[in-house]
Amino acid sequence: MSQSANTREARRLATERRIVACAQELTLEHGLDGFTMDDLAEAAEVSRRTLFNYFPSKIDAVLGGVPQQDDEGVEVFRAGGPTGRLMDDVVHVALRLITDDDLGRAELERGQRVVASDPKLLAAAHERFELMVGEYVDVILAREGEDFGRSRAQLLIRLVVAIFDSCLPSPLHGARTDAEQAADDRPFEAVFTEQIAAARELFA
Incomplete structure (x- = not known):
C-alpha cells in the first residue's frame, strides 16, 4: 500500500474511532434515545x-x-496454520483481531458498559456476535472437516469469547482493587494471553 493510501486509511480510522467514542459517551451521558445523529455529528x-x-x-x-x-x-488458518494446533490457531486469530483493531482496555471497557446500558444495544451486539460466530464456525469446519461437528466448533469460539470477556472488568462488579486497577495498565494482549494460559491449566 502506498504512503498516501496509508495516510488516507489512518485518517479514515481516526475519524471512525472519534465518531464511535462520541456516540458511546453521548449514550452513557444521555441514553441511546437521548441524542440525535445531528448531535453526534x-x-x-x-x-x-x-x-x-x-x-x-x-x-x-x-x-x-x-x-x-x-x-x-x-x-492460513483454513489451510491448517499457523501452528497446526487448532486451539493455538484460534487464539492466534483472536489476537490478530485484537491487535489489528488496536483498541485499549479503556475503550473496550467503555464499549462493554455502553452495550449493557440499553436492551436495544444488547440485542444488536448479540446479533453481531452470532453472525461472527457463524462465520468462524464455517472456517473451522472448512479446516477440520464436517465430522468435527458444528456444535464443537461453536463451543470453541464461545470459550475464546468468554475468556476475552474475562479480561474486561464487568460493570456489575463495582469498584476494583488496587491490583485490578494496576492490571489495566498492561496491554490487553498480555492479559488475554495470561487468561488463555489459566484456562488451559483449568481444563488440563
Whole structure:
C-alpha cells in the first residue's frame, strides 16, 4: 500500500474511532434515545453526510465497526496454520483481531458498559456476535472437516469469547482493587494471553 493510501486509511480510522467514542459517551451521558445523529455529528466534528458514510444508524455508530480478519490470515488458518494446533490457531486469530483493531482496555471497557446500558444495544451486539460466530464456525469446519461437528466448533469460539470477556472488568462488579486497577495498565494482549494460559491449566 502506498504512503498516501496509508495516510488516507489512518485518517479514515481516526475519524471512525472519534465518531464511535462520541456516540458511546453521548449514550452513557444521555441514553441511546437521548441524542440525535445531528448531535453526534456535531460532537464528532463531522458533517451529517460524512457521519452516514461511516455508519447508517445510531446503533451502528455506538457499536462501532465489526472487526475484520484479513483474508490472508483466514486462508492460513483454513489451510491448517499457523501452528497446526487448532486451539493455538484460534487464539492466534483472536489476537490478530485484537491487535489489528488496536483498541485499549479503556475503550473496550467503555464499549462493554455502553452495550449493557440499553436492551436495544444488547440485542444488536448479540446479533453481531452470532453472525461472527457463524462465520468462524464455517472456517473451522472448512479446516477440520464436517465430522468435527458444528456444535464443537461453536463451543470453541464461545470459550475464546468468554475468556476475552474475562479480561474486561464487568460493570456489575463495582469498584476494583488496587491490583485490578494496576492490571489495566498492561496491554490487553498480555492479559488475554495470561487468561488463555489459566484456562488451559483449568481444563488440563
